[in-house]
Amino acid sequence: MAMKLLRWSVGMLLFAGLNGAAVAHEPDPxxxxxxxxxxxxxxxxxxxxxxxxxxxxxxxxxxxxxxxxxxxxxxxxxxxxxxxxxxxxxxxxxxxxxxxxxxxxxxxxxxxxxxxxxxxxxxxxxxxxxxxxxxxxxxxxxxxxxxxxxxxxxxxxxxxxxxxxxxxxxxxxxxxxxxxxxxxxxxxxxxxxxxxxxxxxxxxxxxxxxxxxxxxxxxxxxVSPKFDEATFAFTPPEGYQEKKVETPQPEAPAPEPATPPAPSPPPAAPAAPELLKVGSDAPAWTLSTPDGKSVSLADLKKHVVLLDFWATWCGPCKAAMPGIQKLHEKFKDKPVKVFGVNCWENAGADPAKFMKDNNYTYGLLLKGDEVARAYNVTGIPTFYVIGPDGKITYASSGFNPDEQDELARAIEVALQKIN
Known part of the structure; x- marks a missing residue:
């Protein structure tokens, strides 16, 4: 009996040791x-x-x-x-x-x-x-x-x-x-x-x-290839025709145009819509929050408004969001409203849950595709700062490591217009 117990003990210790070794050596994902x-x-x-x-x-x-x-x-x-x-x-x-x-x-x-x-x-x-x-x-x-x-x-x-x-x-x-x-x-x-x-x-x-x-x-x-200028150059092949890109126009009324630029010599690239110009009127909008409340730009007079157009699938958007959260915290005691305008979203995605899971507490506005069109958004993230007078004071597109500082300066300048 003692021998059986000894064998059982040795066997269990050996099993435990082998099992422990297997666990210890499994890589940590x-x-x-x-x-x-x-x-x-x-x-x-x-x-x-x-x-x-x-x-x-x-x-x-x-x-x-x-x-x-x-x-x-x-x-x-x-x-x-x-x-x-x-x-x-x-x-x-x-x-x-x-x-x-x-x-x-x-x-x-x-x-x-x-x-x-x-x-x-x-x-x-x-x-x-x-x-x-x-x-x-x-x-x-x-x-x-x-x-x-x-x-x-x-x-x-x-x-x-x-x-x-x-x-x-x-x-x-x-x-x-x-x-x-x-x-x-x-x-x-x-x-x-x-x-x-x-x-x-x-x-x-x-x-x-x-x-x-x-x-x-x-x-x-x-990941160390050798490229030259010819790698990314383009010469139209013989027999091919250029197809013009049609540029959609925003639904909101455009600001008064500046003096038209001189026509570019061919073959010029068709221009994508430019972001709304600083000093132009911000297009009006009304959007809903996740809890069903309506928010309108018209209701935010005497406030500086920061809009961040984004989507849950967008990597650069997510890279920018910690900076937007810091701006929200920096200006929380000032007449400043910060909103993430969710647009171009995937079916089934839950932007509200995404923000909650990542501890982002600034405002969220849903179904912003039409607003994105009115604001000439062609890529995300896109940022706008709107002054208390309803004028655009800042506009930029894409993630920039310096974006947080630039937005902060734009907000501070816009705050000076509030009496």
Whole structure:
């Protein structure tokens, strides 16, 4: 009996030791993601071949795109000092009427889209230009935006949960596999991070309700490629026609125009709508808060109003929100109203929950698409400061690390107009 007890004790200790060792050596998914975040922040240029496809619950796949992607950051100019991403994408896109070949180039001044099927190309102002459906899908599905994002994996670090699922080879790269359930969003993803380079090589974006999966897989990833000026240059091919980009006009009455500028020599890029000019009247609006209350600009006379147009899916928007919260706290005892105007939102997203989960306490206004149109918003985040007289005193678009300070100065100047 004593021998049996001894054997049982030794066996249990051995089992406990082995089990403890297994637990101790299982990688911590949060620590892996933090390393990936730092490595991805360091990427300033990249080149990869992307495969994009959809999977249903039965595992059947539907190919969407095969793309060669080149991209890098270039410094911004003037007040807009934030880096400008430039890129070149070429490949094939599956569509209802067959496979389409395309080329997209975004350099410092323009975004060019070439459609081989229709033998035409479009040119729009960049950054902030209007894109055709082809590049929009390319950017949403095939562009690993984390490579040029100021906080690439903040959402994954702050996720509701993370689970380590082992390893898998993506091409020739052995990867950690981590399942992420996001906080404040009806979204889940499975990430594949290189064990040696700490970079993303694949992401499966999972639809929790439908069970479908949208896959982006990178091959031949290079984060130190050699580019020259020709990489991001464009010469119209022979036989192709330029298709003009139609620019939508805001619904609100426009301020009196300044003296029209002299016409630009061809081939000029069609201009996207510019932000409303400082000194012009702010278009009127009425929007609802999450608890159903109405807020109107007309009710905010004798206040300075800060508007931040944003969406839960927008990485730069989320990068700007801590600064907006600090402005809300800085001016809470002044006649200043701060609102996030939620626009262009994904179906099923809960912006109110997102703000609550992240401890953002400034005002939230919902369904702001029409207001965004009236304010000439073509990219988010976009910021406006409106003075107590209803005039625009500040306007800017895109995330800038200095934006918080610039907005604070604009608010302080506008406050001086209140008696």
């Amino acid at each position: 949060l620590e892996i993601i933090k390393k990936v975040d730092e490595a991805t922040k360091a990427v300033k240029s990249f080149s990869y071949e992307a495969r994009v496809w959809d999977e249903d619950k039965a595992g059947k796949t539907a190919p969407r795109m095969q793309i060669k992607f080149d991209g890098q950051e270039r410094p911004g100019e003037g007040r807009q000092r934030r880096p400008i991403p430039i890129m070149r994408a070429s490949g094939k896109l599956a569509s209802a009427d067959g496979e389409r070949s395309f080329l997209v180039i975004a350099n410092e001044k323009q975004v060019i889209v070439l459609d081989e099927k229709d033998k035409e190309y479009t040119i729009a102002k960049y950054p902030g230009g209007l894109l055709s459906p082809i590049p929009r899908e390319v950017l949403e599905r095939a562009f690993m935006i984390e490579f040029l994002h100021i906080t690439p994996f903040t959402d994954e670090i702050n996720a509701e949960s993370r689970k380590y699922e082992g390893t898998k080879k993506i091409g020739d790269t052995e990867c950690h596999v981590i399942y992420v359930k996001y906080r404040g969003l009806p979204a889940e993803a499975r990430w594949y991070f290189g064990k040696d380079d700490n970079l993303p090589h694949r992401v499966d974006r999972i639809e929790p309700q439908g069970g479908g999966v949208r896959v982006l897989e990178l091959q031949k990833l290079d």
